[in-house]
Amino acid sequence: MSANAQRVVGAAHVNSSRSRAVRALLGNRVTILGLVIVVAALLLALVGPFLNPFDPNDVNPLGRLQGPSAKHWLGTDQFGRDILSRIISGAAVSLGVSVSAVAAAMVLGVSLGTLAGYFGGLIDDILMRIVDIVMAFPYIVLAIALAAALGPSTSNVVLIIAIIRLPMFARVSRGAVLAIRENDFVSAARALGSPQWRVILRHILPNSLTSIVVVAALSIAAAINTEAAISFLGLGISPPQASWGNMLADAQNYILTVPSLGIAPGVVISVTVLGFQLFGDGLRDLLDPRLRAR
Amino acid sequence: MVIRFLVRRLAYLVPVLLGITFFAFLLLHLAPGDPVFLILGDEYGNVELREQVRRDLGLDEPFWLQYARWLGRLAVGDMGESLFSGQPVLESVLGRLPVTLLLAGLTLIIAVAIGIGAGVLSGTNRDNWIDNGVRVIATVGVAVPVFWLGIMLILVFALYLGWLPASGGPARHGMRALILPAIALSASFTALLTRIVRSEVLEALQKDYIRTARAKGLHPLVVYFGHALKNALIPVITVIGTQLGILLSGAVLTEYVFSLPGLGSLLIDSIYRRDFPLIQGALLIIGMSFVLVNLLVDTLYAVVDPRVRYA
Numbered sequence: 001m002s003a004n005a006q007r008v009v010g011a012a013h014v015n016s017s018r019s020r021a022v023r024a025l026l027g028n029r030v031t032i033l034g035l036v037i038v039v040a041a042l043l044l045a046l047v048g049p050f051l052n053p054f055d056p057n058d059v060n061p062l063g064r065l066q067g068p069s070a071k072h073w074l075g076t077d078q079f080g081r082d083i084l085s086r087i088i089s090g091a092a093v094s095l096g097v098s099v100s101a102v103a104a105a106m107v108l109g110v111s112l113g114t115l116a117g118y119f120g121g122l123i124d125d126i127l128m129r130i131v132d133i134v135m136a137f138p139y140i141v142l143a144i145a146l147a148a149a150l151g152p153s154t155s156n157v158v159l160i161i162a163i164i165r166l167p168m169f170a171r172v173s174r175g176a177v178l179a180i181r182e183n184d185f186v187s188a189a190r191a192l193g194s195p196q197w198r199v200i201l202r203h204i205l206p207n208s209l210t211s212i213v214v215v216a217a218l219s220i221a222a223a224i225n226t227e228a229a230i231s232f233l234g235l236g237i238s239p240p241q242a243s244w245g246n247m248l249a250d251a252q253n254y255i256l257t258v259p260s261l262g263i264a265p266g267v268v269i270s271v272t273v274l275g276f277q278l279f280g281d282g283l284r285d286l287l288d289p290r291l292r293a294r
Numbered sequence: 295m296v297i298r299f300l301v302r303r304l305a306y307l308v309p310v311l312l313g314i315t316f317f318a319f320l321l322l323h324l325a326p327g328d329p330v331f332l333i334l335g336d337e338y339g340n341v342e343l344r345e346q347v348r349r350d351l352g353l354d355e356p357f358w359l360q361y362a363r364w365l366g367r368l369a370v371g372d373m374g375e376s377l378f379s380g381q382p383v384l385e386s387v388l389g390r391l392p393v394t395l396l397l398a399g400l401t402l403i404i405a406v407a408i409g410i411g412a413g414v415l416s417g418t419n420r421d422n423w424i425d426n427g428v429r430v431i432a433t434v435g436v437a438v439p440v441f442w443l444g445i446m447l448i449l450v451f452a453l454y455l456g457w458l459p460a461s462g463g464p465a466r467h468g469m470r471a472l473i474l475p476a477i478a479l480s481a482s483f484t485a486l487l488t489r490i491v492r493s494e495v496l497e498a499l500q501k502d503y504i505r506t507a508r509a510k511g512l513h514p515l516v517v518y519f520g521h522a523l524k525n526a527l528i529p530v531i532t533v534i535g536t537q538l539g540i541l542l543s544g545a546v547l548t549e550y551v552f553s554l555p556g557l558g559s560l561l562i563d564s565i566y567r568r569d570f571p572l573i574q575g576a577l578l579i580i581g582m583s584f585v586l587v588n589l590l591v592d593t594l595y596a597v598v599d600p601r602v603r604y605a
Contacts, residue, residue, distance in 0.1 A: 133313035140543030141561070141580050145318075148565040148573060149325040225439050229547055232441055233562060248442060252551075255445065256453050266442035274437035 031282025037275025038217075044088060045095040054082035056089035057240050067258055074260045077250060083261060086242035087268055093243045095272070097154065098223035101161035106216055108162075109169025114208070116170070117177030118200055128174070131167040139164050143226055147235035157236045161223045172215050176208030210287050217280030221273045228269050244269045299596045303589055314581040315368065319361050321577075322570045373578070374571035378564075383575035387557065391579070393463055394556035397545055400476040402534070405483040410523065410530070412484075413491025418518050420496065428488060435485030440544040444478040444551035461553035475552045479544045483537060490533050491523075498522040528595070535591030542584055 053073075060080030068075045074083035116124040134142070143160050150156040180186060181204065189203050224244075230236035231245030239246055244265045251262035330347050331338045338344060348354050352363060367374070373383035416428040451474060452460035458474050459467045498504065499522050507517045546558030553559065557576055564572035 129309055129313070133310055133317065135539075137314070137317070137577075137581050138539040138542035138546070138584055140546055141558075141577065144546065144561060144565065145321050145573070145577055148568075149321045221437070228439055229441060229543075232547075233550065235565070248445065252445060255449055259449065262442075262445050262449065266439065266446065269442065270434070270438045273439070274434060277437055278433070 028282055028286075030278055031286075034275050034278025034280075034282055037271060038279050041091065041095060041272045041275060045091040048088040048091050052085045052088055054085045056081060056085040056242050058082070068260055074264050075258045077247075077258070077261055078254050083247075083258075083264060086247060087244070087264055090242040090244045090247060090265070091268070093154070093237055093241060094224055094227055094245070094269075097157050097227050097237070097243075098161065098220050101158045102165055102216055102219045102223050104158070104162040105165035105219065106169050106212065109166040110173040110205075110208075110212055112166075113170035113173035114177050114200060114205065117174035118181065118196075118204065124174075127170065131170055134163070134167045139222075139226065140229055143230050144233065144235060147230050147233075152235050152238050154237055154241070157227055157230065160230070161226055164226065165219045165223060168215055168219065169212065172211055173208055176211050177204055180204050180207050210283075214280055214284045214287065217276050217283060221276035221280065224269060224273050224276070228265075300593060303592060307585065307589065310585055311582065314585070315365060315578065316361065318574045318577045318581070319364055322574055323357065323360075325568075325570070368578075373575045376564075376569055376572045378567050378569045378572070383571050386560065386572060387575045387579050390555060390557045390560045390576075393554055394545055394549065394558060396464065397472055397475055397479065397548065397554065397556060398541060400472055401480040401483065401541065401545075404476055404480040405487055406530075406534075408480075409484045409487025410491050412488040414495055414518055414523055416488065417492040417495030417499065417522075418514075425492075428492070432485040432488040432492075435481050436489075438481060440478055440482060441547040441551050443481055444475065444548055447474045447478050448551070463553075463555045465555070471552075471554065475548045475554060478551070479541070479548045482544070483541060486537060487530065487533060490529055494527075494529050495522050531591065531595055535588055535595070538584060538587055538591070542580060 058081060060076065062080065064076060064078055064080045066076045066080075074087070077083055077086070112127055116127045137145075142164055146160045146163065147156065150159065186199060186203050189199050194202070227236060227243065228245035228248070231243045232249050234246070234249055237243035237246055239250075247265040248262060251265070255262040330344055330351070330353065334340075334344065334347060345354075352360055355363075371384055373387070375382055376386060379386070412428050412432070416425045416432075419425045448460045451457050459471055462471055464471050495518070504517060504521055507521050508514075512520075542558075545556065546561060548554070549556040549558040550562050557580060561573065561576040561580070564576065
């Protein structure tokens, strides 16, 4: 009996809003454009290696710094490597790094934020002060400082971006929990004798999930940008492995000879970031009815 | 009331500033590589000398004692010396500050001017082609990485057209050196401000006092800029405050792309050279100025909007 009552209280709340959300989401053309870009970028990262016209690391001393041609659609770089192939292989790296970093930040940040918001008290105070301190640093300065301390490597880039993104998840999920905690369905679950872990997992988390998904989408956009920036500075993904950011570092010296070397990676970064932002913004407008009216 | 607000904010500042110093210290303590090696170079093999230098620098002491001593020196403005040039860190860092401040100031002016203009234009032309055009540009503007925009501006305006310098600071080219960097840096900030101003203007336009102002027969421009914009400005101040980190982050990358001798390029150069005292100094000054400017914005906010003071 009590289990049934709980299921009704929790499930009814989640289901109706979810189907409405999906319908409204697909009704917005800009959000769909974002979703299409996101899916295309993820597909490129997943199946890209099978599409590559050339080996992205194949050096060809006789074909250096060529402009776009029928053979090399975007030309070749200073080692004669095919730029298009390097962009495709960079997609897996840039997106792989960004998505896994954001996933790590989300799991840890949401856990900490939810616990802090639910239990409050001293833990909450300490955690939020640490969040303030981390957020007190401009994000790229923090990334550069961490990169300098840890050294350049792919796993360190993931770690750095996860550290930068974590506070936002903690803050947002804490806020969501504070708002949800006082709702009647939470009190009802508690009154029915649910243990605390069950209240958190079954009633609090599912309802704060929506705002977390928005933060995740926008975080991936920011993460792609951050990865590009630190690799551009030579502190992230190191050559010969192509990433969109370190391709731009090479491009600076040869941009007059082969403009596509500098233009192409930047366009790809911009479009991908734009896709995640449009999708995230669309989701947020949808979840915040006050914004939808505008 | 503003004074009480200020005192509370200042008290809150102490743990944050301490946290920043601890972070800067810890970070470079964790860094791989032995700073003694950087000082001694080829003589590193001499074990006796190595231990001597380690003792002189206090590197053999426990972590907390090292941190306390470092903090004590910091309190009197002693940030140590550059491992590379031997110059006092404080001097080098402060010497780089003007270029960064000029760049940030110019960027803010551009962003606020264009952001407010475009935002009002967009908001008062809701859903026609002007509004849609502004919105598309503003949406794309937020997504474009600042360093890539910088490279593209160099390609077009410095290399192809030859109108403006591609690199070098005001010492070489005067204020012309800052035009392209400021445009690159202001892009995402302008775009963001445009979006905020637009939505605030849209909201303000639905208020009763706007209808009253229109009914009185006031000129539309007076209604838009005098009434709607004025009330839309409070969130704009907040956005400027919350986006300062992004502005400073962008400044680091912009200075690097355009080889401007600012604080950001100092940070990056000293990382390449593993010049630890200089990295720490740059980090501290950037972190602290960021926190202080935030405080300034918060105070401004409290002065403008009485509701904040009591929150």
